[in-house]
Amino acid sequence: MIEIRNLTKRYGALTAVNDISFTVSPGEVLGFLGPNGAGKSTTMKMITGFLAPTSGSISVCGHDVEADPLAAKACMGYLPEGAPSYGEMTVRGFLEFIADIRLLSGDRRRSRLDDVIARLQLDSVLEQMIETLSKGFKRRVGLAQALLHDPQVLILDEPTDGLDPNQKHQVRTLINDMAKDKIIVISTHILEEVDAVCNRAIIIAGGKLLADATPKELAARAPSGRLDDVFRQITTGQKNAA
Incomplete structure (x- = not known):
């Protein structure tokens, strides 16, 4: 599994990721949701070893990402934002x-x-x-x-970005087909994608983890029963608190 404990990333006075903890187990497709600048990509880069955390720990398939990076990375497949090649x-x-x-x-x-x-x-x-x-x-x-x-673990940052509707459907079908025996973490701002492929969702804003539940449980928090409404409600509340 992926185990993240008290993960923090600071750039000078800016705290991009603020003391977040969660685990992900085989068979889970975790949607990592948040507005631009929420800390999603920074968290994914730390999980995959591209960024070193300021504090906290990350373990992937039993391997500490900082202490044993090659073994951890051998377990992972990573699609960065923008699909650089x-x-x-x-x-x-x-x-x-x-x-x-x-x-x-x-x-x-x-x-x-x-x-x-x-x-x-x-x-x-x-x-x-x-x-x-x-x-x-x-x-x-x-x-x-x-x-x-x-790989046992897939870390996908905006996997359907730039795809047409048919291609999005193909990629989502592929993710669903692979989900039975893998750990899949998807960063996305597309709420319909969470409904289509994820059985769990985390909402992050301002570097803080604000919600962790199934998409159905999250949607139930809004009177409308819509995931986009609860997302707006949670992230707006975080802005107001700040």
């Missing part, structure tokens, strides 16, 4: 490069490459340079590299 590489070349980094070889390498290419429907662009792809295809390539080594 190497624009001068072809899609095939980039995925082969990721396979090298993940130490995949032989039959397993071939089967994993075939699997992600088919799942993300990348056959038609394999020989294209990444910089020439549409935003939607770049996002799919980013998802493919995150899935390539079949």
Whole structure:
């Protein structure tokens, strides 16, 4: 599982993430919700080891992210915000490069490459340079590299950003198909995405964890029974308190 204890990140006088704690277990798809600047991406970067916390601890599959980073990262697939990659590489070349980094070889390498290419429907662009792809295809390539080594934990920052409605549906179906035996954490500002794929949601604003419940339980907090209303209610309350 993922275990986060008293996680804090400060940049000088700014506290981006403020003493948050939670755990995520296999089979859970956790939606990480919050307005821009809430601390979502900062938290994800700390979980994946791209940022060091100011204080607190993070354990992924029993590995401390700071003390044993390589073992922790081997368990994770990460799609950063914006799906950065190497624009001068072809899609095939980039995925082969990721396979090298993940130490995949032989039959397993071939089967994993075939699997992600088919799942993300990348056959038609394999020989294209990444910089020439549409935003939607770049996002799919980013998802493919995150899935390539079949990780136990998936950390996805805005996974459907830039995709058309059909592509969003395909990615959400893929997440639902994988959810049975993986831990999946999704940062999103799209509330319908939480309803579509998440069985748990955390709301963060101002770096603080404000709510942690199922989407249905959260929606029940608003008279309208709508998740967007309770999200607005919680985050507005945080602003007013500040």
